[in-house]
Amino acid sequence: MDExxxxxxxxxxxxxxxxxxxNEFIEQNLSRVTEMKKPTAYAILARxxxxxxxxxxxxxxxxxPQRKVYTITPAGKARFMALLRESLNQAGTxxxxxxxxxxxxxxxxxxxxxxxxxxxxxxxRAQIAEYEQxxxxxxxxxxxxxxxxxxxxxxxxxxxxxxxxxxxx
Amino acid sequence: MDExxxxxxxxxxxxxxxxxxxNEFIEQNLSRVTEMKKPTAYAILARxxxxxxxxxxxxxxxxxPQRKVYTITPAGKARFMALLRESLNQAGTxxxxxxxxxxxxxxxxxxxxxxxxxxxxxxxRAQIAEYEQxxxxxxxxxxxxxxxxxxxxxxxxxxxxxxxxxxxx
DNA sequence: TATAACATGTAACAAGTTACATGATTTC
DNA sequence: GAAATCATGTAACTTGTTACATGTTATA
Numbered sequence: 205m206d207e208x209x210x211x212x213x214x215x216x217x218x219x220x221x222x223x224x225x226x227n228e229f230i231e232q233n234l235s236r237v238t239e240m241k242k243p244t245a246y247a248i249l250a251r252x253x254x255x256x257x258x259x260x261x262x263x264x265x266x267x268x269p270q271r272k273v274y275t276i277t278p279a280g281k282a283r284f285m286a287l288l289r290e291s292l293n294q295a296g297t298x299x300x301x302x303x304x305x306x307x308x309x310x311x312x313x314x315x316x317x318x319x320x321x322x323x324x325x326x327x328x329r330a331q332i333a334e335y336e337q338x339x340x341x342x343x344x345x346x347x348x349x350x351x352x353x354x355x356x357x358x359x360x361x362x363x364x365x366x367x368x369x370x371x372x373x
Numbered sequence: 374m375d376e377x378x379x380x381x382x383x384x385x386x387x388x389x390x391x392x393x394x395x396n397e398f399i400e401q402n403l404s405r406v407t408e409m410k411k412p413t414a415y416a417i418l419a420r421x422x423x424x425x426x427x428x429x430x431x432x433x434x435x436x437x438p439q440r441k442v443y444t445i446t447p448a449g450k451a452r453f454m455a456l457l458r459e460s461l462n463q464a465g466t467x468x469x470x471x472x473x474x475x476x477x478x479x480x481x482x483x484x485x486x487x488x489x490x491x492x493x494x495x496x497x498r499a500q501i502a503e504y505e506q507x508x509x510x511x512x513x514x515x516x517x518x519x520x521x522x523x524x525x526x527x528x529x530x531x532x533x534x535x536x537x538x539x540x541x542x
Numbered sequence: 543t544a545t546a547a548c549a550t551g552t553a554a555c556a557a558g559t560t561a562c563a564t565g566a567t568t569t570c
Numbered sequence: 571g572a573a574a575t576c577a578t579g580t581a582a583c584t585t586g587t588t589a590c591a592t593g594t595t596a597t598a
Binding site: 240241243244247268269 | 585586587588592593594595
């Protein structure tokens with residue numbers, strides 16, 4: 205199941221768009237949800253077109269470079285719903301990074317270990333603060349995803365606090 | 374920063390080992406921490422050898438196929454500590470999957486949306502139950518990493534419950 | 543007048559996975 | 571006698587990233 209394909213189709217469900225704008229939107233608003241880069245977006249858009257999930261028509265605004273506007277087809281909408289159901293029905297284990305370091309924490313003396321975890325805690329708290337300030341752009345359901353990320357950040361902070369408390373004793 | 378390199382060096386910090394056993398250990402005990410596959414492990418081991426972080430000596434037990442046993446060198450130990458510090462000091466945003474689906478949850482009618490989240494909740498609860506049963510093999514610091522994963526699974530369950538409650542109202 | 547923004551892409555590269563190759567040996 | 575385990579790897583494939591190519595038009 206390709207989350208990127210679902211994302212692009214989902215964006216096109218709301219309105220027809222050209223690649224540059226889609227990528228721009230992702231970079232500016234969805235950096236926390238996906239890390240898809242520009243050439244990848246263009247490539248997947250072309251793939252979706254070849255598969256008949258979207259149609260492409262070129263558009264020219266004034267004498268600016270021509271745009272390739274993508275519009276989702278009925279087949280694309282069906283594909284979107286199928287991918288959406290697939291994605292929502294699978295929980296997906298949170299395989300988060302940073303675990304390997306924790307595994308070997310005991311190789312540091314307890315002073316350094318605590319200092320490292322404290323630094324990590326500070327970073328997580330900073331991230332939480334940053335997320336609180338993210339504007340509530342209720343476009344699509346971004347808030348739901350952001351809310352989930354916030355919950356996990358808070359869980360990470362709480363876990364670090366608890367791990368630190370255990371190290372103190 | 375390559376977590377896999379850190380992992381292999383960390384395993385070799387405890388004892389010299391040959392590739393097959395290392396991979397076996399990872400598959401059996403660390404499937405939740407890393408998804409590194411066999412050929413990748415062999416490749417990184419060879420790379421570490423070329424870099425002088427480990428030395429390789431072949432060993433033959435009876436007339437079984439010969440093993441390449443890897444032993445960490447002083448340079449390897451230094452490298453391990455450097456990677457460990459680097460890994461521990463960076464928090465790393467939990468970029469978890471499944472967010473894209475959530476973004477488009479509103480494309481399902483509320484009945485189906487709730488059903489999907491409930492299924493997801495069931496899966497997360499099942500995973501939590503599974504984790505409770507993981508034997509406490511205090512080899513290395515696996516428990517610390519597992520404890521963190523458990524915390525995130527519980528946070529995910531709590532978040533899903535809350536999201537469901539919001540959908541009901 | 544230089545540089546950033548607009549708009550689309552290609553090409554080279556990096557990294558990891560799957561499938562396959564090899565050959566002995568224990569287990570069913 | 572067949573299949574699984576032991577043990578190491580290679581080769582082909584997949585996927586995505588970075589860097590580059592191209593050409594126009596606002597902006598500093």
